Amino acid sequence: MLPKQMQPLLAPPASSAIAKVLAHGGNRTPRPRGEVSALRTITLDGFDGIATCWAPILASHGLKLQLQAVFCHSRPWVQFPRVPSPFAPKTPTPHARCELADLLVVIDYKDPISGLVDRRAALVQAKLLKRGAVRPSGREWLQHELLAWLPSFEFVDAAYDRRSRDLAAGLVGDPAFTAEYGSIELSTANWLQWLPQTSRPCFTGQIDLGTYLAKMATGDRSCSREAILGGSDDWSYTVDELLRVTAAKPIVKADPTTLRGNRVSVEFMADATTIKDGGGGGDASDLDEEWRKGPISTVHLTVSGLDDTSGFPEADEPFSR
Numbered sequence: 416m417l418p419k420q421m422q423p424l425l426a427p428p429a430s431s432a433i434a435k436v437l438a439h440g441g442n443r444t445p446r447p448r449g450e451v452s453a454l455r456t457i458t459l460d461g462f463d464g465i466a467t468c469w470a471p472i473l474a475s476h477g478l479k480l481q482l483q484a485v486f487c488h489s490r491p492w493v494q495f496p497r498v499p500s501p502f503a504p505k506t507p508t509p510h511a512r513c514e515l516a517d518l519l520v521v522i523d524y525k526d527p528i529s530g531l532v533d534r535r536a537a538l539v540q541a542k543l544l545k546r547g548a549v550r551p552s553g554r555e556w557l558q559h560e561l562l563a564w565l566p567s568f569e570f571v572d573a574a575y576d577r578r579s580r581d582l583a584a585g586l587v588g589d590p591a592f593t594a595e596y597g598s599i600e601l602s603t604a605n606w607l608q609w610l611p612q613t614s615r616p617c618f619t620g621q622i623d624l625g626t627y628l629a630k631m632a633t634g635d636r637s638c639s640r641e642a643i644l645g646g647s648d649d650w651s652y653t654v655d656e657l658l659r660v661t662a663a664k665p666i667v668k669a670d671p672t673t674l675r676g677n678r679v680s681v682e683f684m685a686d687a688t689t690i691k692d693g694g695g696g697g698d699a700s701d702l703d704e705e706w707r708k709g710p711i712s713t714v715h716l717t718v719s720g721l722d723d724t725s726g727f728p729e730a731d732e733p734f735s736r
Contacts, residue, residue: 522534
């Protein structure tokens with residue numbers, strides 16, 4: 416990954432870009448008014464702003480940045496055996512179903528000399544703050560059970576391989592940093608990352624999203640989990656699959672004048688945004704708070720040498736470390 420000395424260069428502009436879009440919206444989205452619209456704004460406009468700020472910093476170090484950000488107004492559902500969590504409600508069967516997460520963030524660093532790729536990734540569940548804290552209620556605690564305990568699970572949607580996943584296996588990376596909760600405070604335009612825990616307090620280690628991303632990009636082991644591009648372990652395989660299933664969704668137009676998804680390419684960025692069952696450029700209120708089963712929203716940042724022309728790494732490319 417990038418040198419740790421770059422953290423203080425990357426964190427402040429990332430935090431500023433995030434605060435700006437949470438307060439005002441951006442080119443693609445209006446000012447967010449709820450949980451889903453905040454996630455949409457961060458995915459489509461926040462990461463664009465981060466990429467714009469980071470690009471000249473990386474260029475001064477002989478590097479370029481590619482961004483592929485995809486927002487889907489849906490998320491994949493999984494089934495898992497109950498732990499059970501003391502915080503989650505009882506279920507009529509020993510298994511439970513819930514959403515996996517709202518967002519997958521992946522940062523790849525392709526070494527300009529060796530060509531080897533270092534990858535870090537994390538699942539993020541977005542929640543509006545309630546009285547200054549992350550406070551799940553009812554069945555939302557089932558998702559906390561999934562993300563804190565990491566029981567084995569299977570995807571419900573047929574678009575995904577039905578193999579059982581054990582993300583708690585420590586074959587690659589530290590399972591403790593597989594998933595995060597992103598707490599959103601719209602009144603202060605702030606987004607904090609929290610680690611879910613199996614005991615009280617149920618959320619800990621808060622850090623603002625901009626700093627989190629800077630540490631993730633520089634390989635801080637406490638911010639995101641290592642994964643292997645094309646790896647066969649459950650975590651690496653799941654990261655590849657989530658990226659692939661989301662990227663396979665078509666970009667469509669609602670009518671000749673309203674673009675519901677777009678692709679923009681500039682010198683340092685390839686940005687693809689796909690919106691499913693949510694309007695493009697409409698008011699934030701057009702996003703239902705109840706999401707549907709489907710692909711996960713993804714943000715994929717790739718850092719490589721200025722002269723690298725390979726584009727985004729593919730999951731099926733040969734990989735060695």
